[in-house]
Amino acid sequence: METCAIVGINWGDEGKGRMVDLIAEDYDIIIRYQGGNNAGHTIKNSFGTFALNLLPSGIFRKEKMNVLGNGTVIDIRHLCGEIEKLCNAGIEISPENLMISSRAIIVMPYHVALDGLEEARLSDKPYGSTKRGIAPVYGDKYMKKGIMMGELFDRDYLSEHLKDILEYKNLQITGVYGGEPFTLEAMIEYLDTYGEILKPYIGETSNYLRNAAHEGKKILYEAQLGVLRDIDFGIYPYTSSSSPLAAYAPIGSGTPDIPVTRVIGIAKAYSTCVGEGPFTAEWFGEEAEKLRKAGGEYGAATGRPRRVGPLDLVATRYGTQMQGATEVALTKLDVLSYMDKIPVCVAYEVDGELTHDFPFPGKLGKAKPVYETLDGWGCDITSIRRFEDLPVNAQRYVEFVEAQIGCKISFVSVGPGREEIIIRN
Numbered sequence: 157m158e159t160c161a162i163v164g165i166n167w168g169d170e171g172k173g174r175m176v177d178l179i180a181e182d183y184d185i186i187i188r189y190q191g192g193n194n195a196g197h198t199i200k201n202s203f204g205t206f207a208l209n210l211l212p213s214g215i216f217r218k219e220k221m222n223v224l225g226n227g228t229v230i231d232i233r234h235l236c237g238e239i240e241k242l243c244n245a246g247i248e249i250s251p252e253n254l255m256i257s258s259r260a261i262i263v264m265p266y267h268v269a270l271d272g273l274e275e276a277r278l279s280d281k282p283y284g285s286t287k288r289g290i291a292p293v294y295g296d297k298y299m300k301k302g303i304m305m306g307e308l309f310d311r312d313y314l315s316e317h318l319k320d321i322l323e324y325k326n327l328q329i330t331g332v333y334g335g336e337p338f339t340l341e342a343m344i345e346y347l348d349t350y351g352e353i354l355k356p357y358i359g360e361t362s363n364y365l366r367n368a369a370h371e372g373k374k375i376l377y378e379a380q381l382g383v384l385r386d387i388d389f390g391i392y393p394y395t396s397s398s399s400p401l402a403a404y405a406p407i408g409s410g411t412p413d414i415p416v417t418r419v420i421g422i423a424k425a426y427s428t429c430v431g432e433g434p435f436t437a438e439w440f441g442e443e444a445e446k447l448r449k450a451g452g453e454y455g456a457a458t459g460r461p462r463r464v465g466p467l468d469l470v471a472t473r474y475g476t477q478m479q480g481a482t483e484v485a486l487t488k489l490d491v492l493s494y495m496d497k498i499p500v501c502v503a504y505e506v507d508g509e510l511t512h513d514f515p516f517p518g519k520l521g522k523a524k525p526v527y528e529t530l531d532g533w534g535c536d537i538t539s540i541r542r543f544e545d546l547p548v549n550a551q552r553y554v555e556f557v558e559a560q561i562g563c564k565i566s567f568v569s570v571g572p573g574r575e576e577i578i579i580r581n
Contacts, residue, residue: 158183158374160418161402164382165475167429168400169453169462170422171487171569173197176213176378178574179420183376185221185368186214189408190398191380192229192263192293193238194286195430200572203245210235211242211254212378218248221368223361226259227398227408229293230305231268232350239353256354257361257410258306265346266325266338267292273333286431294397296321305358308351318343362410369414377405377416383475385431392517394433402479421481421563423472425489425553427501428453429463434520437465437501451491466499466527469560474514476561485567486554490576495532498553501525502560530556538571543580 162179164170177199180186193209200206201216208215210230212222224230239249267289274292275285285291296302301321307314319340326337369375379400384390386399399408402419406412426447429435439447444464447453453462476484492498503512503526506519515523533547540546543554546568558565568578 157369157372157414158418159369159377159414159416160375160420161377161379161405161416161479162420162422163377163379163402163479163481164385164400165421165423165472165479165481165484166382166427166468167384167431167435168195168381169428169430170382170424171485172379172422173199173208173213174487174569174572174574175420175422175485175567176376177201177216178577180214180217180220180376182374183214183220184373185223185365186212186376186378187223187225187365187405187409188212188228188378188380189225189405190227190400191396192288192290193231193234194288194290194396195380197378197380198572201574203247206242206245209238211238214376214378215242215249215254216247218253220253222254223365223409224254224256224260225361225409226257227404228257229261229263229290229297229398230256231263231288232347232354236350236353251356254357255359255361255364256305256357258304258358259361259410260305261293261297261302262305262347263289263293264303264343266322266329266343267296269335269338270325270329270333273329273335277333291397301325305354308347308355308358314347315340315344318347365409365411365414369411375409375414377402377409379405382422383478384471386478389478390517391433391520394431402481419479419481419483420566421476421479421484422487423467423475423484423561424487425467425492425557426451427465427468427471430460434517434523435463435465436471436504436520436523437468437525438463439465446494447491450494451488466501466525467557468501468525469557470501470504470512470514472557473512473561476563481563483564483566484558484561485569486557486565487569489550489554489568490536490538490570492553493533493535493537496534498530498532499527500530500556502528538576540570541578543568543578546578
């Protein structure tokens with residue numbers, strides 16, 4: 157049995173999707189095990205360029221099974237639209253290559269409404285929500301007020317369950333926020349409209365995955381976001397509402413008895429961040445805009461300009477450790493080719509003291525970056541496929557990062573395309 161998790165080392169947007177798209181060739185099953193449509197993976201391959209928010213990034217390989225696990229939260233309207241877009245682009249999607257856990261929780265329209273109402277209430281102190289209902293739906297999951305995908309098959313049970321939930325949700329919407337209540341009839345119609353389309357894909361993923369593992373099938377877990385957005389170990393409260401850690405992958409997929417044997421942590425060659433919260437090595441102004449444009453740093457789910465800065469090795473080392481990474485993929489090295497000198501954040505200064513350890517969230521607002529500068533290479537590297545063919549300074553940059561984080565860098569991406577990558581044996 158072989159299992160592998162592809163996970164984010166930093167704030168998310170590290171390039172996980174392109175790595176899943178590449179690595180999926182060697183695996184039989186690709187699983188999204190947490191999160192919803194609040195973040196995206198951008199994929200560039202022979203079909204074109206796509207931003208996936210819910211579908212696993214192995215969906216372009218029709219011979220592979222793609223699974224949305226019980227740890228995900230599913231906006232059924234968004235998922236139907238995503239499937240339609242890919243089908244219109246000539247990508248085959250059917251129950252033969254897509255399966256949705258019956259235990260995954262549905263993101264309802266009232267979750268989206270509550271998300272927007274709360275961000276509006278927070279006013280000038282927002283958490284940076286994408287306003288897609290993710291925090292409210294995970295809140296309902298743990299309040300035992302969620303609706304599971306499997307409930308779509310039992311209309312009587314669903315109607316009674318939803319009636320009770322709506323009584324509670326409408327108290328929040330009208331009493332706390334002064335918003336408009338949702339009706340049972342409208343919510344049932346919503347579930348009927350999109351649920352009917354998705355019913356053929358819904359199944360018991362736990363049994364399927366366990367049987368597949370016993371048959372020797374290879375399983376690839378795909379995370380959304382990164383360590384610093386983890387609900388337990390991230391920059392709380394500026395986090396997501398789920399766990400993108402590799403350790404959660406077996407639970408969020410439905411098979412806690414199947415261990416992860418390989419963990420590929422993904423980190424960019426520089427730092428990016430979408431959303432609010434402390435970001436110690438952040439750049440501003442012209443310097444930031446130049447890096448942002450060079451890397452095309454705009455959110456796949458939201459289109460928001462990403463916050464950018466030099467590679468933060470304090471955060472990257474922490475992320476590598478928390479993911480239990482057995483190896484690392486360093487993405488977008490080519491973006492740095494325009495720089496003559498490349499700063500790297502090697503430590504923080506917090507309350508006048510130097511630290512190489514990632515601080516408690518409450519201390520991050522006081523952290524100041526300590527930089528070391530490396531020489532750039534000043535040439536296009538996108539056509540290079542062997543590490544030894546990289547300019548010497550590019551090799552030194554990779555080796556410096558590798559030594560600082562204490563983990564082997566097995567992959568170096570030099571472009572967005574599937575084949576624009578260097579594999580170090």
